[in-house]
Amino acid sequence: MAREEIPRPKIYVSDPIALDFKPGDKFYRIDLEIYGLDHGGASYEGRVFVNNRKANHNTPKTNRSGYVGSIHVFGHGGCFGDVGHCEVRADRRDYDLRPSHPLTKMFTRIIITEPLRKLIEKGAKEATFTIVPVVKGGDPEMCDFENVIKLDSLSLVTFDE
Amino acid sequence: MSPDDLRNLREAYSGMMALGDNRGYNYLAGLHGVPQWYCWHHQRRRGSSLALRIFLPWHRAYLYMFEQAAKDIVSGVYVPWWDWRFERSQREAVPRAFADETVDGQPNPLVKAHISAPGTSVTPPTDRDTRRFPGDRAELPTSADVDFALSLSDYGDFSDEIEAIHDRIHGWTGGIRGTLSGDMASVPFAAWDPLFWSHHCMIDRLWWLWQLRHGINNMPSELLDEELSPFPFTVRRVLNVHELGYDYAGTVSTVGGTSR
DSSP states (O other), X not given: OOGGGSOOOXXXXXXXXXXXXXXXXXXXXXXXXXXXXXXXXXXXXXXXXXXXXXXXXXXXXXTTTTEEEEEEEOOOOSOOSSTTTTOOOSOOOXXXXXXXXXXXXXXXXXXXXXXXXXXXXXXXXXXXXXXXXEEEEOOTTTSOSTXXXXXXXXXXXXXXX | OOHHHHHHHHHHHHHHHTOOSTTSHHHHHTTTBTBTOOOOSSOBOTTSSSBOOOHHHHHHHHHHHHHHHHHHHSTTOOOOOOOTTSHHHHHHSSOHHHHOSEETTXXXXXXXXXXXXXXXXXXXXXXXXXXXXXXXXXXXXXXXXHHHHHHOOSHHHHHHHHHHHHHHHHHHHHOEETTEEOGGGSTTTGGGSTHHHHHHHHHHHHHHHHHHHHXXXXXXXXXXXXXXXXXXXXXXXXXXXXXXXXXXXXXXXXXXXXXX
16 A cells, blocks of 8 residues: 555544633633543544634644644554454453453543633633544554544543632 | 663663563563553553553563563663653654664664564464654653643543653654554554663653652552552552662762761
8 A cells, every 4th residue: 555545534523512611710620531532543643622623634733723732542553363352342241350351442631721721711602622633653554544533422521629 | 871781781682682482572572462462551440431540550560570581681781761851862863772773883682673473364473673763853742741740649640641641652653654654653563662661661760750759659549459460460569669679760879978
């Protein structure tokens, strides 16, 4: 496969999250929690932008563009085992006490207190998160670069002062 | 790191690379990904959405076992940490000790290792040298990134933050060129890259610095008895690096004195 044939990864755009706050509300911390993130494929940086649905691979990582931080995923790089090796079975027995499957979907978070605080101070009523994956490593024959980012849900979590 | 220390490191890695049994480099590297798959990254407690954050203790045990095997070859050797924050690191990217193809006319064992791993019915065996395609130096983590992580007082917060930095270094060091991917960027072969150990030494060091600030035993109690397979340790057993026989002092100034 030639380099130019490697597809550009699809960009994830969340549904809007309501910001039911008002300017002056005080926050000790604000986290963006990411649930059910797949890490079986390529390694990548996921650039997270808030309220910039058009962010793409060329968007600079600046406050002005809505950049709030990056997640970094050290990917498994595809399946190097036999058939079924990387399949996370949902039907585990009650007394199967072995550790969870290494490819159980992961949880991660980024702490975005200051950019979200500023957004709320400006009176924003909702936040949409765009995650732009930039692949850092992985064998194109083994990994689905186009769909490198797969996740179940995002949560915006505030901790009040 | 002194020239003698570096010479010891090259000698130890060469010696381990020459061993084909369970004392050797290939065996130890194979515990991480292909073919043993023991490593812990971003895993969760079974039946729970909560993270089972034993990434740091598992890799401390792994690094310890690796360094012991290296000391079996050269008794005074130690694995150096790669601090990518230093101005020199920012200038050189991969440190020259790990990048110069030859030293004194001989191949440098810190540049690459030979991967010899079995295949399966669907994947061929791997029989090749490691490779790296490091990224833009500006993409390396900064002191501010590290300071932020070290400022977090909760173990879970710190573990997540430092694992993100760790993931970032893996991706940066491995990289992609054309259709080839660097080995540090994927779990299966990362541990074969000789720089892997110094990368993890830095991560372990940052954990120790965090422990010195926030408490050596600062660890959720439910994790303390988790086993760090395949190593003969639990989380509790690896909390104090002094009990493992090492430290991360930046400088040591020792003087004698006289009585008067």
